[in-house]
Amino acid sequence: MERKVHVQTTINGEAAEFLCEPRQSLLECLREILSLTGTKEGCNDGNCGACTVTMDGRIVTSCLVLGVEAQGSEITTIEGVARGNELHPLQKAFLEEAALQCGICTPGFIVAAKTLLDQEPHPTEERIRWWLANNLCRCTGYDKIVKAVQKAAAEVNQ
Amino acid sequence: MSTQYNVIGTRPIRHDGADKVTGRALYGADIQLAGLLHGAILRSPHAHARIKRIDTSKAEALAGVKAVATAADLPESGEKIVDLGEGATPLSYIRGNVLASGKALYRGHAIAGVAATSQHIAEEAAGLIEVEYEVLPCALTAPDAMRDGAPILHEDLHTKEFGETTGKVSNVADHFRFQIGNAEQGFEEADLIVEREFHTATVHQGYIEPQNATVLWNNDGRVQVWTSTQGSFAVRDTTACILDLPVAQVKVTPMEIGGGFGGKIPVYLEPVAAVLSKKSGRPVKIVMSRKDVFEGTGPTPGSFIRVKIGAKRDGTFTAAQGYLAYEAGAYPGAMVGPGAMCVFAAYDIPNVTVDGFDVVVNKPSTAAYRAPGATNAAFATETVVDEIAEKLGIDPVDLRLKNAAKEGTKRADGPKYRRIGCVEVLEAIKASAHYNAPLGGPNRGRGVGIGFWFNAGLPSSCTISVNADGSVNLVEGSTDIGGTRTSIAMQAAEVLGITAEQVHPSVVDTDSVGFTGVTGGSRTTFATGWAAYEAAQDVMRQMKERAAKLWETDASEVKAEGGVFSANGKRMTFAELAARIGETGGPIVGRGAVNPRGVGGSFSGVIADVEVDPETGKTQIVRFTSIQDVGKAIHPAYVEGQMQGGSVQGIGWALNEEYYMDESGTMRNSSLLDYRMPTTLDLPMIETIIVEVPNPGHPFGVRGVGEANIVPPPGAIANAIYRAAGVRLRTLPMKPSTVMEAIWAK
Ligand code: FES
Ligand code: FES
Numbered sequence: 008m009e010r011k012v013h014v015q016t017t018i019n020g021e022a023a024e025f026l027c028e029p030r031q032s033l034l035e036c037l038r039e040i041l042s043l044t045g046t047k048e049g050c051n052d053g054n055c056g057a058c059t060v061t062m063d064g065r066i067v068t069s070c071l072v073l074g075v076e077a078q079g080s081e082i083t084t085i086e087g088v089a090r091g092n093e094l095h096p097l098q099k100a101f102l103e104e105a106a107l108q109c110g111i112c113t114p115g116f117i118v119a120a121k122t123l124l125d126q127e128p129h130p131t132e133e134r135i136r137w138w139l140a141n142n143l144c145r146c147t148g149y150d151k152i153v154k155a156v157q158k159a160a161a162e163v164n165q
Numbered sequence: 166m167s168t169q170y171n172v173i174g175t176r177p178i179r180h181d182g183a184d185k186v187t188g189r190a191l192y193g194a195d196i197q198l199a200g201l202l203h204g205a206i207l208r209s210p211h212a213h214a215r216i217k218r219i220d221t222s223k224a225e226a227l228a229g230v231k232a233v234a235t236a237a238d239l240p241e242s243g244e245k246i247v248d249l250g251e252g253a254t255p256l257s258y259i260r261g262n263v264l265a266s267g268k269a270l271y272r273g274h275a276i277a278g279v280a281a282t283s284q285h286i287a288e289e290a291a292g293l294i295e296v297e298y299e300v301l302p303c304a305l306t307a308p309d310a311m312r313d314g315a316p317i318l319h320e321d322l323h324t325k326e327f328g329e330t331t332g333k334v335s336n337v338a339d340h341f342r343f344q345i346g347n348a349e350q351g352f353e354e355a356d357l358i359v360e361r362e363f364h365t366a367t368v369h370q371g372y373i374e375p376q377n378a379t380v381l382w383n384n385d386g387r388v389q390v391w392t393s394t395q396g397s398f399a400v401r402d403t404t405a406c407i408l409d410l411p412v413a414q415v416k417v418t419p420m421e422i423g424g425g426f427g428g429k430i431p432v433y434l435e436p437v438a439a440v441l442s443k444k445s446g447r448p449v450k451i452v453m454s455r456k457d458v459f460e461g462t463g464p465t466p467g468s469f470i471r472v473k474i475g476a477k478r479d480g481t482f483t484a485a486q487g488y489l490a491y492e493a494g495a496y497p498g499a500m501v502g503p504g505a506m507c508v509f510a511a512y513d514i515p516n517v518t519v520d521g522f523d524v525v526v527n528k529p530s531t532a533a534y535r536a537p538g539a540t541n542a543a544f545a546t547e548t549v550v551d552e553i554a555e556k557l558g559i560d561p562v563d564l565r566l567k568n569a570a571k572e573g574t575k576r577a578d579g580p581k582y583r584r585i586g587c588v589e590v591l592e593a594i595k596a597s598a599h600y601n602a603p604l605g606g607p608n609r610g611r612g613v614g615i616g617f618w619f620n621a622g623l624p625s626s627c628t629i630s631v632n633a634d635g636s637v638n639l640v641e642g643s644t645d646i647g648g649t650r651t652s653i654a655m656q657a658a659e660v661l662g663i664t665a666e667q668v669h670p671s672v673v674d675t676d677s678v679g680f681t682g683v684t685g686g687s688r689t690t691f692a693t694g695w696a697a698y699e700a701a702q703d704v705m706r707q708m709k710e711r712a713a714k715l716w717e718t719d720a721s722e723v724k725a726e727g728g729v730f731s732a733n734g735k736r737m738t739f740a741e742l743a744a745r746i747g748e749t750g751g752p753i754v755g756r757g758a759v760n761p762r763g764v765g766g767s768f769s770g771v772i773a774d775v776e777v778d779p780e781t782g783k784t785q786i787v788r789f790t791s792i793q794d795v796g797k798a799i800h801p802a803y804v805e806g807q808m809q810g811g812s813v814q815g816i817g818w819a820l821n822e823e824y825y826m827d828e829s830g831t832m833r834n835s836s837l838l839d840y841r842m843p844t845t846l847d848l849p850m851i852e853t854i855i856v857e858v859p860n861p862g863h864p865f866g867v868r869g870v871g872e873a874n875i876v877p878p879p880g881a882i883a884n885a886i887y888r889a890a891g892v893r894l895r896t897l898p899m900k901p902s903t904v905m906e907a908i909w910a911k
Contacts, residue, residue, distance in 0.1 A: 028285070030285060031285075035284075038194075038195070042197065043188075044188070044191070044192075044194075044195035044197075045187065045188015045189065046188065047192070047194075047373075047374070047423070048194065048375070048452075049373040049374065049375070049423075049455070049837070050455040050836065050837045051454060051455065052455065052836055052837075052838070053838075054455075054836060054837035054838045055373055055455075055837050057373055057374075084188070085187065085188035086187065086188050088187070089187055094183070094186065094187070098186035098187065101186050102178045102179065102182040102183075102186060103178065104802075105176070105179075105648070105800075105802035105803055105805075105806055107182075107185055107186070108424075108646065108647035108648065108803075108806055108807075108810060109372070109373075109374070109421075109422060109423045109424040109425075109646050109647060110181075110185035110186075110190060110421065110423070111192060111372075111373045111374040111421075111423025111424060112373050112423075113185055113186055114188045117186060135845070136845040136846050136848075137845075137846060139845045140844045140845050140846040141844075142845070143373055143837060143842060143844065144373070145370075145371045145372055145373050145424050145426070145810070145814070145842065146424055146646075146647060146806070146810045147806055147809060147810050147813075148806075148809035148810045148812055148813030148814075148843075148848065148851045149809075149813070149843075149844075149845045149848055150805075150809045150848075150850050150851045151802075151805075151806060151809070152845075153845065153850070154850075
């Protein structure tokens with residue numbers, strides 16, 4: 008086994024450090040080492056978006072990032088979206104609009120959509136569809152997901 | 166109609182909602198246990214090969230490897246025939262699909278499993294297993310496999326014809342026929358006959374969460390399984406059967422499940438993980454890669470179909486004939502039976518003959534996929550019906566209305582319909598804003614299609630216990646894939662006169678609830694909802710007795726309405742009475758265990774507007790409406806969600822999705838980039854029209870909603886493409902190259 012690497016990073020606003028093998032993906036580090044299993048694996052090759060997290064404010068598919076690359080960066084995962092006990096407007100909207108069925112894609116969608124709303128408070132339907140095109144959902148047909156993002160956008164801007 | 170209910174028909178937030186939007190919900194792959202080992206599966210690189218020798222010594226010698234398993238580690242299955250809910254099947258097939266013995270029958274067929282201290286080591290070790298293969302020629306499609314001289318998959322498979330074993334060895338496991346009236350005579354009465362041939366590709370359910378299983382073979386001999394499955398009892402029984410254990414020696418804890426659509430009914434990993442756990446003495450988790458999911462789990466059959474329909478000048482159908490050859494994959498069991506029952510199920514035709522062929526081919530063993538078998542068949546029928554409408558100059562909806570199945574219509578396979586909603590679905594199409602709206606652009610066309618699915622009953626169990634605060638705990642065994650905890654809790658709440666939020670539903674392990682069939686067949690809200698209804702009735706009986714005790718009257722005097730008990734001018738709310746159950750006799754637990762008969766079939770329809778790019782052949786869906794008779798929508802938002810999800814799977818099936826196989830039987834597009842499922846950008850909003858023709862066989866009129874919606878999209882889209890581009894397509898998927906070739910050939 009290769010020597011493990013010591014990685015220091017910030018996850019959901021808190022300092023975090025872990026030891027990982029150089030070949031381990033960030034997704035693996037989050038799930039297996041840090042027990043942050045809210046980030047999901049659907050393909051492990053960048054094509055489903057279930058593993059979406061943000062790295063220094065940009066969305067990345069964490070299966071395509073190495074754990075060692077997280078050194079010094081700021082990571083946000085689904086576990087960091089709610090503010091304490093209060094759900095984020097996106098999380099509320101996903102529930103109110105029934106935007107999830109099985110829910111395996113939901114963490115990825117919420118993290119991706121939050122990044123959009125953080126940058127663009129008034130996205131059009133087309134813009135939302137463009138932004139979320141890297142996130143696959145097989146259950147919903149996306150209709151209610153897009154509507155939930157629209158609803159959350161309206162609420163965030165109130 | 167809906168005014169008579171307080172809870173049913175409303176849209177409460179699902180009970181598992183907070184867990185699922187915060188990442189707290191635990192799915193199968195999320196489980197972590199002390200000493201957990203990680204597993205990997207070695208799979209056959211050949212579509213058809215004799216396994217001459219397996220040498221696992223190098224894998225076993227790798228540091229970190231704790232156990233290796235092959236088929237030799239599974240108990241012999243002998244000649245045993247088992248029925249695990251999907252009909253009588255030789256155990257050797259089920260076992261053989263879990264780990265190949267003798268022959269590999271498809272590329273991706275599991276050969277061996279490894280457990281190691283990390284995923285990376287397990288994968289490395291799997292690569293060190295040496296397998297000597299004798300590669301055999303392969304048969305990849307139904308027509309290929311049915312040909313004389315085709316490579317034979319199973320030397321012991323004797324073709325069954327019309328229920329009798331013929332003694333002939335071939336790849337056709339079964340040839341059956343459904344017949345009513347006299348088709349030949351019916352065609353003679355017709356003024357117009359249209360007969361066409363269709364090919365549909367193998368497609369995958371495409372759930373986002375790969376299969377997974379974690380197993381601990383404990384020191385007391387009990388086998389504990391944690392997995393994402395549609396049916397925890399199905400996993401228990403299948404695993405026990407393969408391992409030759411008494412069923413209750415296996416305990417299955419269903420984790421949250423990331424989609425299934427029929428594909429998470431079969432067992433793949435559990436017996437392998439169990440053997441690895443037994444050998445290593447530690448819990449073992451195996452999670453499939455996406456490639457494993459495509460190559461190693463059951464897709465839905467590709468098919469060859471011929472459909473012939475005869476009609477009089479006024480549009481009346483006089484006869485129909487169907488020939489359906491479905492690819493079962495490596496082991497018999499293509500869903501051709503249901504396909505043949507559904508092919509003309511939406512129509513009242515007096516003379517029908519349908520021939521079905523269950524054909525084994527060198528592809529993964531197929532599994533159910535949302536209304537299994539029906540979508541392929543409806544693609545053929547709905548295209549032919551559309552052509553008849555065009556040739557006779559009749560509006561396609563009117564033609565369908567004229568021939569629509571209704572109460573009393575006899576289906577080709579025998580049964581007569583009870584109250585059904587086929588006509589109501591067609592009328593809803595006709596009355597819809599969408600059907601009457603202009604197309605709004607060049608190169609556009611509108612198509613319609615309808616479809617049918619039976620829905621299933623099957624056993625379900627539920628218990629409800631009353632809490633002193635007036636809430637109740639509901640325990641059930643149906644794994645929740647799309648909000649069924651809530652749709653079941655709502656039915657209990659309706660009976661109890663409390664709110665949905667006052668019901669706390671839990672999906673529990675196989676030790677903790679009575680037998681419950683799979684979450685499939687659109688049955689969960691119907692059947693487990695019914696069990697909850699019964700359990701709630703049982704609670705109400707006991708609550709009335711307690712009220713009677715307090716009021717010193719007879720229980721038959723106590724009335725209950727809207728959550729209030731009353732007798733002789735005295736009143737108590739559910740909560741007030743719940744607070745006093747301790748003093749009136751102790752805990753109240755209601756039970757419901759059902760195996761319901763009154764299953765109500767569901768009809769659905771689609772209106773699809775497409776725009777076909779004449780330069781590239783790419784088809785864009787510009788507007789889409791799904792219409793379905795659901796009986797009664799318990800939670801309308803989740804009903805719409807099922808309709809939208811099924812529609813979009815149908816759109817993917819119609820336009821893009823296929824197993825793109827090369828001649829050697831290798832799937833060349835086994836990633837989610839190349840197996841192109843619809844994304845947000847490919848789609849408009851999906852409009853829904855819920856039709857409610859109550860099912861007389863269910864206390865609340867529920868039919869079930871999960872499946873019928875996937876049936877009509879490919880036919881409707883083919884019909885829309887015809888109107889947009891002038892070409893009739895009879896091959897799925899209708900990808901750009903297929904469209905272009907048809908345009909060029911025009
Ligand atoms: S798991 Fe990373 S994109 Fe699918
Ligand atoms: S809700 Fe199941 S994949 Fe999106």
